Amino acid sequence: MMLKFKNIARIGKVSTAAVIVSMLGGCVALKPALNAQKLGRGEVATPMGSPVRDNRTPLEGVMACFGDRLVQQRVGTKVIAVGDVKDYTSKYSINEGSAVTQGGSLMVYSALGKIGGPILIAERFDPTVAERELGYTDRRQLGDGQVHAVNGQPVPWLPYFGGTITKSDYFIVGGITEVNYNIQSGGAQFQIDNIGPKARTFTTSVALDLRIVDSKTLVVVKTVSLSKQFSGYEVGAGLFRFFGTTLVDINVGSKGQEPLQLGIRTALEEATIKLVAAVNGVDPGECLAQYDGRVPEKTSDEIRAARALPVPAFGHAAPSPASASAAEEQIAAASAVPPPPPAPVAAPAAPVGSALNSVEAKGASNSSDLVIVPFEFGDVSIGGAAQSLLDQIAQMAAKGPVEVMIVARDTENFDAGKRDALLDQRLAIIIASLSNRGIAAGAVTVTWRPDKADTSIHPDGPGRQEIARLMVRKK
Template identity: 35%
Template sequence: MVSNRLGRTAALVSAAAMALAGCASPSAGPNGNYARPAGNAPVTANPTPYSAALVCEATYARANHISAPRIAVGRIADYTGKYESDGSGRKITQGASLMAMSAFAKAGVPLVERYDTSVSELELKYANNKLISDHPNPAPNMPAEYRRILAGQVPGSDFYVAGGITELNFNIRSSGFDLAGGDPDATDFKGTATGRLFVMNVGLDLRLVNTRTLEVVDVISYQKQIVGHEVGLGMFDFLNGNVFDLSAGEGALEPIQLAVRSLVERAIVEMTANLYGMPGPQACLKTDPLETSTVGLTGAYVPAYNNVDTNNAHTREDPSRWNARRDPAVRGRY
């Protein structure tokens, strides 16, 4: 009997070792990796319920020949002061400014960079020292024509956006239940059921400022509630001398960072409607959705040259495009 148990144990250990060997190895394989990463989901657009409204505003402005002012996005900071208790970092994204830039781009608003100007400032310094050229050297050891600095070459902004994430409230309201039942005999069937529902929220305050006069021309404050839930079932029983202890559960929490993006996009929708003089969502019914556009749910772009009829504008939201596993045009190249 002991030898049989030892044999089964050795077999289980060997099977586990083989399974682990199939997942990872201390020696790199032919492709140079120790293991193949899990997952194959393609890159997709990251819209919120307000992204379509932003694209609609861009279409409205183009259809009505509205020239939008230039916008700069400043610091939209996290003022909640909330950190993860395990020391892994902040609970709220530090990228709200980047979300605002993407939102304005979806709305077709021209942007000027003020958030990270380090590269431009460095190139300006090099150009001022006559170290940068926009043309290749005409011949070896021959000086190239250096880039000239022209007065007024950097366009200014008309307005800028600033603000912050000002609220993160946990457990605004929660509810739940725990249920357990079964035969009083210790060896008979017993079952458990649990459920939890909880609500939290996040808040945002943004302002639109006239760059020339520093007059605050628009202020918006929004909050969004976030819901989470979890359920679980369990079973414990003795059957024919065997013990069965089974449990299953499911839970979900609405993404907090996506909630922040939704807040930002809703605020930008309202600010852009003000800049465009747009009456409201009913104006979207008058636009032509088939009109050629350089904006979409992924953002916006400026054509590198006159290539609107042939470029990749209409494929940016397709999750299969450019994916080596999902796009045959790419897969067939390798």
């Protein structure tokens, strides 16, 4: 009998080994197809996966259709900007970070680009580079390698006459407002002696709320609230038992879920279509009806470019074979007179008067005794152009009192404490600089500065705000 038990134990071990070997073979089969490549001498081979591709969504065809319809109905050019499209769900995991994308604004930008047609996109989400170059221009540091004439004098810097930034007609803002876990789940597990299969399904959902606003009146033209569900599955089988004194623990399975961020992108694209349709008076219903839930092999631009014939009128049935020749004649006649292109954005008028960044314009105002001293965003230093203004103030003070206005970028919107501390530093710099030019500190009087309880912006011309006023006298 002992021999039989030993044989059984040996058979059990052999069977276990066979199962493990087969499992290892399965792991090899489950390994993704990766090509290993040595990228440098002495390096180990680096696995290389699939090539980069266009990030397509199930709405590529819908957006191509909608863009074509805007062109077909000649709605006219619209300039649309995008503000913050934030994550308002507050769902965060220490291990995985934020549950939903933080790039909602970028996805809306991409959706507008996919629609194309008469839609022009204005950058308002991150104008950092443009603001910085405007600062360089204001300090007469930006050039293009050419010599320009300003007030009859050749200068190497770019003169700026204003009005170069195209205004927006509308802007889109909003956010991702819901993420609901485990809306519905179910499954089954069957085991005998800790051996058996299991299966589980689960569903989550997200929701978003967007609005499009008239840039001129700040009237909300249209709001959209959309929700999308995501389903996933998990299947597997496990073995957990002792074979004699040997414990065998084997688990195999797989799970999958619709990509959460791809679903959010798709929902943002549909919301963008509906918002753009609202401000153009176009019904997107027939284009949205083309949605089939599958990701096409071509992008919206490729789908649009592949159209061999003009976009057919919506709401009409396809022509029958008997009327094919007549349809071809109509298409040929329509092609002979192409529709006019979208109206271009009006170019700025020819420069009139002095450049805004010239010394004369810097000190110009309703009174010849008022000098404007500018500061860059959050900066306390005085640039080269402002240094020349201080020279001008010292010369003018020898003849009489000089009123000085201190200005900064209108994007400075600090809290009252930080604003006052920054202004104190700027005033100290100006007073010290004037002292070096022969103006005593006691000859400089602060005639106005914002009250500590005043948190408003005091605008003074495009892109800047007044932050203080001084009176300078020669003593």
